[in-house]
Amino acid sequence: MAPARRRGLAEEVADRIREAVFDGTYAPGAQLREVELSGDMDVSRGPVREALRLLEREGLVHCAWHRGTTVTTLSATDVEELDSLRGALEDLAVRQVVARASEEDLASLAKAAEMMERAVDAHEMVRCDIAFHDAVFAATGHQRLTDAWNGIRCQVHLFLLTRIGHSTEDYLGRIPREHRELVAALRARDAGTALDLFAVHRRLAVDVVRGTTQPG
Missing domain, CATH: 1.20.120.530 (GntR ligand-binding domain-like)
Known part of the structure; x- marks a missing residue:
């Protein structure tokens, strides 16, 4: 069996972005830019990209080709x-x-x-x-x-x-x-x-x- 993965940087980044959504820093519809997020959190863009994918699975963000990632706006x-x-x-x-x-x-x-x-x-x-x-x-x-x-x-x-x-x-x-x-x-x-x-x-x-x- 493969060794168990420890909690990674992407999960920590996802926690911080999620918290920023929940405290109102990023409102529904707000743009989430990988470059800005990686700079703000002093991490590379890889963990940020993975974190955004995790949050997309939770329904908190929406990722669209050529349009980037935004906090989900509920229809x-x-x-x-x-x-x-x-x-x-x-x-x-x-x-x-x-x-x-x-x-x-x-x-x-x-x-x-x-x-x-x-x-x-x-x-x-x-x-x-x-x-x-x-x-x-x-x-x-x-x-x-x-x-x-x-x-x-x-x-x-x-x-x-x-x-x-x-x-x-x-x-x-x-x-x-x-x-x-x-x-x-x-x-x-x-x-x-x-x-x-x-x-x-x-x-x-x-x-x-x-x-x-x-x-x-």
């Missing part, structure tokens, strides 16, 4: 597909949490929701939102379901960045409130209410991105 179809898949995964996750989660798991969800109260800006709130949903899937005790969530996690993060790019009106106040309601329903092991609340939570964000409703 209406992208939003629809991502929302429908996320909904299917979260519906199963809610049922699993209601049926199987321990009190310790539910306490972890409550703690993740409480972290939102201390978010100081919209980008930090998006991180807290993703962390809450990480905790939901972790609480399912369903490894393949969690793996499926991890497969779209970065794209959901990008979607939420797109959402705050449209509007942040009442965002810092509204998101913690929504998640407190989600936790209460899960702690009550009320699957029907929890499913409805998760669906509303998703729909409100999608409607902001589509421009079909005003946040508030």
Whole structure:
């Protein structure tokens, strides 16, 4: 058997670029130039090129011949597909949490929701939102379901960045409130209410991105 590869420079470069996308340094549609990235990070262009390929597989960037690499801009179809898949995964996750989660798991969800109260800006709130949903899937005790969530996690993060790019009106106040309601329903092991609340939570964000409703 071939020797196992250690974590390489390309993965570290990918981590730094991903972080720059998530903190708003590179917004959706921003150009990512290999020469500039390699200079900024003091690495050769090879690891940068490989890092961009890794990020393309995650759906965070789009590489096009003669047009270079840009941070992914989600189309209406992208939003629809991502929302429908996320909904299917979260519906199963809610049922699993209601049926199987321990009190310790539910306490972890409550703690993740409480972290939102201390978010100081919209980008930090998006991180807290993703962390809450990480905790939901972790609480399912369903490894393949969690793996499926991890497969779209970065794209959901990008979607939420797109959402705050449209509007942040009442965002810092509204998101913690929504998640407190989600936790209460899960702690009550009320699957029907929890499913409805998760669906509303998703729909409100999608409607902001589509421009079909005003946040508030």
